[in-house]
Amino acid sequence: MNQPGRPERSSLGWLILIAAVLGGSAAAFAYTAGWLAPGRLTPDRMIAALTPPSGPPLGHRRNHAKGICFTGMFEANGNGVELSRAKVLVQGRYPVLGRFNLGTADPNAVDATVRVRGMGLQISAADGEEWRMAMINPPVFAVSTPEAFHDLLVAAGKKDPEAMKAFTRANPEFASFAAWSKAAPWTGSYAEEPYNSLNSFVFTNAKGDERAVRWSLVPTAEPTSIAQAELEKRGPDFLEREITARVQSAPQRWTMITTLADPGDPTADPSRAWPENRRKVQVGTLVVQRIEPERDGPCRDINFDPTVLPQGIRVSDDPFPAARSSVYRKSYDLRAAEASDYPRGEVAKP
Ligand code: HEM
Secondary structure: OOOOOOOOHHHHHHHHHHHHHHHHHHHHHHHHOOOOOOOOOOHHHHHHHHOOOOOOOOOOOOOOOEEEEEEEEEEEOOHHHHOOOOHHHOOEEEEEEEEEEEOOOOOOOOHHHOOOEEEEEEEEOOOOOEEEEEEEOOOOOOOOOHHHHHHHHHHHOOOOHHHHHHHHHHOOOHHHHHHHHHHOOEEOOHHHOOEEOOOOEEEEOOOOOEEEEEEEEEEOOOOOEEOHHHHHHOOOOHHHHHHHHHHHHOOEEEEEEEEEOOOOOOOOOOOOOOOOOOOEEEEEEEEEEEEEOOOOOOOOOOOOOOOOOOOOEEEOOOOHHHHHHHHHHHHHHHHHHOHHHOOOOOOOOO
């Protein structure tokens, strides 16, 4: 018989188990936040590494600070249903909010000085479920781990050329990105760029089959290469003017192509491309219909956190999305608190 006031033996077992699980979760959070190891990478350290010597871009995103917002539609062709039960892959049209941007912490950067171009994108299902993503135009990411990305930012920020040399010796995977950066042609339009997830995610279909996947948005517009010097001549904000005029004259389209990993492909390392012959499935078309105001439009208060995923898509063993999520959130909190440094209301660019 139970003694009054004392839990039954089996209940006590449950309590101990629950306490252990809660203790374990708290320890996991502490670990993730970097509280247990003073030298560990934290969102604060990553934000500090992203901050230019001239100071933070107050009121702006701490990376990809220069950009321009858009709205449109994602037209799913239904082919994706085989791969994932995400509602936005069922044949139909789904509203999107997105942002073309440059990979820089400077909201006033000259377009021709920034090599990496990106796109933030949110696709919404009728019931409000969202798929958020933030993609860039190189075919591989610069480094293998979030820690190496931090080290890259620190090395690149140093005046001493030895710092980058030491970095590349310690992170030889950087060579593939560096080769792309040096050799890939520049284009004169956001509409002529591909945007790649680079990180791997897991798609689960209605039967419960799982596959590791990366995806790309491949432009319908034919890319025309342009010399960096020519782009510079067109003005510091040419890309924004160009995409505004182009979308005004006709909607711009990208095909979303998912690439399926074979067993053994490196899903945890976005600096390593998968072999070209992997199976690809076209799942739909992004249609950019309207350029929206950047300063006071619908992109201002969104964080394109790549871990905001619909049912049927989840993160993989790739360590980047979780790290990105924690840093994007910190960046969002900072810029939201600095709203007075970036007042709403359009201000004409000089
Ligand atoms: C650990 C690695 C990374 C860090 C620390 C980082 C950091 C950041 C930060 C702080 C922002 C601004 C977030 C905001 O305020 O809303 C941002 C935006 C962005 N990042 Fe990353 N990033 C990382 C990796 C990547 C990767 C792998 C990609 C693409 C494959 C990527 C693509 C983008 C894009 C396109 C945006 C702009 C999204 C928008 O328009 O709001 N980033 N990143």
